[in-house]
Amino acid sequence: MLRAVIVKEFRHLFRDRVSFLLLFLMPAFLVLMLGYALSFQVHHHDILVYNPVHSMEAERFFARLDANPLLQVLGHLERMDEIEPAFSQGKTRAVVMYGDDGLEVFIDGTNTFTARSVKSQIGAAAAQFAAEENPLAVPAPELRIRYLYNPSLKKGYTSIPGLMMLIFILVNTIVLGTSINREKTQGSWRLLSITRLGMGRIVFGKTVPFIAISILHIAMLYGVCRIFDIEVVGSMALFFFLQMLYIACCMSLGILISAWFDRPLDVLILSWVVLFVPNVFLSGFVFPLSAMEAPVRAVAQMLPGAAFVDAFRNIAFKGSGFMGNLPQIAILAGESVLALLLSIPGFKRTVPR
């Protein structure tokens, strides 16, 4: 008798797509991510250098920086006023200026983890350089650090974009997806389908309350920023546009999952497994993107969460404009459209239910 139960359970688990996903694909994903791809150890920081007095000493120091496996010198800046755009356009995490009055390092403070990491690497390189150049132990050049956008390295600058990214997935993908799916499994979906509304308007009608709730969450975000003294310096209109675009992307993905799966529980589990968990790990919110292996980073950068977090920091904290965030905006818009297009055949399936 027990044998029958065990055999039945094996069959049950292997034939249920969602159980199969949780039993095999999810552990494989976690092992791959936490065992191989993800690390708090940043592989390298992209930095720019500036040598205002064109000194040979500065160039030797820059060569020393470039020799550090954790730092990569992307190029030289020619003028002081190129520093700010280099950050706002997301070209670099740090700019090292070696002038007459010593070393000055500008570091992007919006991600406190990488800011501290890059500071420690440059500091170590400076100390080593001083020891090599100056064997008589004359004091090393003074190292002055300036954290841009987040001078006191408040952790809110790092956590708030990630939290908003996850809240929007929770509301607009998971709750919306299960809500649509619950209706699909009830007779009300069929009854609605034969009215003059049409599928598109039914789905749109269902999204409107979620849009309203998300706008409430955006208002809460502004409140939180004020409470924690986090300054939004960029265009509020562009910032709002980014959030609405990301909300649309989350909704489209929720609609896509609900279109192709027939049980609310499937939608719930799948949303967590396929969207929520990967975005926690791979969006740069918990683990820095620069700490990921190159192939994983390439995939991670295509995730809506990563695009959102990146553009959020650029627009809100660095004051970056539309063109500076075009790749992220293109990813969010493209994935929204693709998800909606793929959901159409899912809703039109002629499987009797």
Added chain:
Amino acid sequence: MSTPVLSAHEVSKRFGSIQAVDKLSLELAPGEILGLLGANGAGKTTFIRMVCGLIRPDSGTVQVSGRPGYMCQGFSLIEELTPEENIRFYGALYGLSRKETERRAADISARLHLDYYRGRQVKYLPTGWRQALSFCVAILPDPAVLILDEPTSGLDSLSRRRLWEMIRERAAQGTGVIVSTHYLDEAYYCTRLSLVSAGRLIASGAPREVAASEEELLTYFKHA
């Protein structure tokens, strides 16, 4: 026969290797109650969904006068709304004016004695009331064709009888009704029967012409 309000000609539908409906043809006259009788999986629901436009047939044609009223298998209203809210919601979707919807809501409430359940979400209503309410919502747009997919499934005999009274009353007003059922006794409430087996029409006619008794009716399916 007067001009049919519904006409299906050689309608077929296949799902993978299963031929759910196979060249099924039938017509429905105004005021007629057509019983679509068959065992579970006979193809009744698939045929009904094609008539409603929910599924596209692989071949054949379906013509319906206007949009049909539809009561699907299982409960079809929004469970988290009250009866009045459901009526107002579907009234709006069917394009009824606010005044007309309120009038209908009052009529339905009086008819079904819903006062006792006023303000309660429909998921807390007894099954018989829920099905009766679904029926009332299905006829909200005054359809020329009413399609009822196993409307009495799971109902006690009293609730079944009450629902059948409502169906016959509606048919008396000129609405053509298709009722699918697997209850043999309900066959004799219909004005005409169409027996479906493996997606095919195996017999059609007045109930007593098709089978004099439920036992005789059963033999159709045993030998189909």
